[in-house]
Amino acid sequence: xxxxxxxxxxxxxxxxxxxxxxxxxxxxxxxxxxxxxxxxxxxxxxxxxxxxxxxxxxxxxxxxxxxxxxxxxxxxxxxxxxxxxxxxxxxxxxxxxxxxxxxxxxxxxxxxxxxxxxxxxxxxxxxxxxxxxxxxxxx
Amino acid sequence: xxxxxxxxxxxxxxxxxxxxxxxxxxxxxxxxxxxxxxxxxxxxxxxxxxxxxxxxxxxxxxxxxxxxxxxxxxxxxxxxxxxxxxxxxxxxxxxxxxxxxxxxxxxxxxxxxxxxxxxxxxxxxxxxxxxxxxxxxxx
Amino acid sequence: xxxxxxxxxxxxxxxxxxxxxxxxxxxxxxxxxxxxxxxxxxxxxxxxxxxxxxxxxxxxxxxxxxxxxxxxxxxxxxxxxxxxxxxxxxxxxxxxxxxxxxxxxxxxxxxxxxxxxxxxxxxxxxxxxxxxxxxxxxx
Amino acid sequence: xxxxxxxxxxxxxxxxxxxxxxxxxxxxxxxxxxxxxxxxxxxxxxxxxxxxxxxxxxxxxxxxxxxxxxxxxxxxxxxxxxxxxxxxxxxxxxxxxxxxxxxxxxxxxxxxxxxxxxxxxxxxxxxxxxxxxxxxxxx
Numbered sequence: 001x002x003x004x005x006x007x008x009x010x011x012x013x014x015x016x017x018x019x020x021x022x023x024x025x026x027x028x029x030x031x032x033x034x035x036x037x038x039x040x041x042x043x044x045x046x047x048x049x050x051x052x053x054x055x056x057x058x059x060x061x062x063x064x065x066x067x068x069x070x071x072x073x074x075x076x077x078x079x080x081x082x083x084x085x086x087x088x089x090x091x092x093x094x095x096x097x098x099x100x101x102x103x104x105x106x107x108x109x110x111x112x113x114x115x116x117x118x119x120x121x122x123x124x125x126x127x128x129x130x131x132x133x134x135x136x137x138x139x
Numbered sequence: 140x141x142x143x144x145x146x147x148x149x150x151x152x153x154x155x156x157x158x159x160x161x162x163x164x165x166x167x168x169x170x171x172x173x174x175x176x177x178x179x180x181x182x183x184x185x186x187x188x189x190x191x192x193x194x195x196x197x198x199x200x201x202x203x204x205x206x207x208x209x210x211x212x213x214x215x216x217x218x219x220x221x222x223x224x225x226x227x228x229x230x231x232x233x234x235x236x237x238x239x240x241x242x243x244x245x246x247x248x249x250x251x252x253x254x255x256x257x258x259x260x261x262x263x264x265x266x267x268x269x270x271x272x273x274x275x276x277x278x
Numbered sequence: 279x280x281x282x283x284x285x286x287x288x289x290x291x292x293x294x295x296x297x298x299x300x301x302x303x304x305x306x307x308x309x310x311x312x313x314x315x316x317x318x319x320x321x322x323x324x325x326x327x328x329x330x331x332x333x334x335x336x337x338x339x340x341x342x343x344x345x346x347x348x349x350x351x352x353x354x355x356x357x358x359x360x361x362x363x364x365x366x367x368x369x370x371x372x373x374x375x376x377x378x379x380x381x382x383x384x385x386x387x388x389x390x391x392x393x394x395x396x397x398x399x400x401x402x403x404x405x406x407x408x409x410x411x412x413x414x415x416x417x
Numbered sequence: 418x419x420x421x422x423x424x425x426x427x428x429x430x431x432x433x434x435x436x437x438x439x440x441x442x443x444x445x446x447x448x449x450x451x452x453x454x455x456x457x458x459x460x461x462x463x464x465x466x467x468x469x470x471x472x473x474x475x476x477x478x479x480x481x482x483x484x485x486x487x488x489x490x491x492x493x494x495x496x497x498x499x500x501x502x503x504x505x506x507x508x509x510x511x512x513x514x515x516x517x518x519x520x521x522x523x524x525x526x527x528x529x530x531x532x533x534x535x536x537x538x539x540x541x542x543x544x545x546x547x548x549x550x551x552x553x554x555x556x
Contacts, residue, residue, distance in 0.1 A: 014183075
């Protein structure tokens with residue numbers, strides 16, 4: 001198994017919330033991640049549409065997996081999201097990351113979320129701080 | 140019951156996700172909201188700390204309630220969050236809103252989330268678009 | 279002259295600051311704008327690199343032109359920028375917009391700034407509110 | 418002279434753009450900065466109001482000075498600004514910083530800009546990366 005997959009397997013195995021969300025990893029590679037989830041009734045809010053926290057959480061997981069996939073632990077420091085289309089129960093959301101910039105200390109990702117009709121429903125920008133800790137240190 | 144409470148009661152009654160989060164409304168008034176939740180194991184991620192989506196979702200609910208409490212429907216258009224301290228299972232998070240600006244069309248809120256030790260764990264900024272629809276139209 | 283050009287000509291004719299910046303319009307169309315400027319000594323800061331305000335100002339002008347080019351007046355409500363590479367005096371910066379979303383009331387643009395070596399030096403996201411006022415009202 | 422003043426004197430002495438803006442340092446201390454400028458005709462845009470880049474540039478200088486005043490070099494990595502009231506030529510703008518969070522590697526500042534009538538005209542949030550370089554290394 002390559003390093004990106006090993007890291008994300010380890011991350012997701014302990015990630016109870018991503019499991020509750022039903023997040024499925026479609027693709028993972030160094031600096032790249034594609035995730036999917038299906039919106040359930042219990043993810044909706046008082047407007048009868050998905051709570052904004054659902055798309056954010058999917059994007060935030062996508063950011064974490066993309067940024068950690070090179071084997072160096074990274075933590076989110078600043079994120080923003082614009083919700084551009086309504087999401088309803090039953091929708092299938094796909095988050096796809098793009099690595100915009102990566103230096104030794106920080107990295108920047110742009111994540112687009114689309115629904116099953118290829119409509120873009122949210123746009124997310126996230127900056128991470130790259131620690132120097134490795135996920136699987138060589139002895 | 141005043142209008143702010145009526146609106147938020149109506150919003151939260153249909154808000155399955157805020158209910159799953161265990162969100163409790165501590166205070167609500169026109170342009171102001173204070174919410175609380177207790178972090179549970181199922182809200183944590185692969186770093187053994189609360190998923191970033193939990194604090195975001197709490198802040199986003201706080202934004203929605205504060206911005207709708209005047210009886211005019213408002214929808215979030217752009218939000219950002221900085222996660223500044225770790226959150227672990229068992230922590231009690233309190234989100235408090237501040238109305239920074241309000242015009243006829245848009246409004247801006249700043250939301251601070253603290254834990255049970257009064258430590259600030261996240262800082263959130265949210266802009267809403269104010270529709271002209273009323274929550275309880277006069278006939 | 280098409281509407282997009284007419285609008286931007288009108289906007290830039292009164293835009294003293296864009297003129298000070300030396301902004302040149304490379305392309306303009308409904309929802310799209312491409313601008314350029316050359317960084318001068320007087321645009322640099324105490325780190326001997328361009329002040330962050332220069333790239334922001336270029337992006338903000340690009341946002342304004344792209345968002346107004348359809349003839350309906352739009353005003354910026356929330357913008358963010360990540361500075362990803364250093365900019366020095368003599369650099370030639372090109373800002374290119376992408377319309378991410380447009381509804382009757384708001385629109386979202388993503389703007390990338392590159393230097394003369396095609397390196398991306400800043401990433402900008404901007405949300406505008408669309409008023410209903412026309413730039414050239416029909417009588 | 419204390420360290421904060423020494424650092425900001427050094428920064429501003431080479432900061433041609435802050436000088437063009439006419440930025441005046443009202444107060445400076447570790448993690449805190451208060452700046453002022455007077456809006457001139459040449460800072461306005463095609464809407465006959467101050468270009469959004471002016472308030473941004475003032476806030477960005479305020480961020481840089483506040484974040485560097487402890488003597489450790491810090492660079493901006495992500496900033497956002499909401500323009501909440503119009504600014505016109507002749508207005509006097511005051512930017513005041515608040516240090517929201519500071520760790521060994523990053524820090525977060527919130528900056529409010531008011532005009533001469535105490536009206537808040539912009540709200541800015543900025544994250545910096547703290548290098549380990551000192552402004553005045555001990556030999």
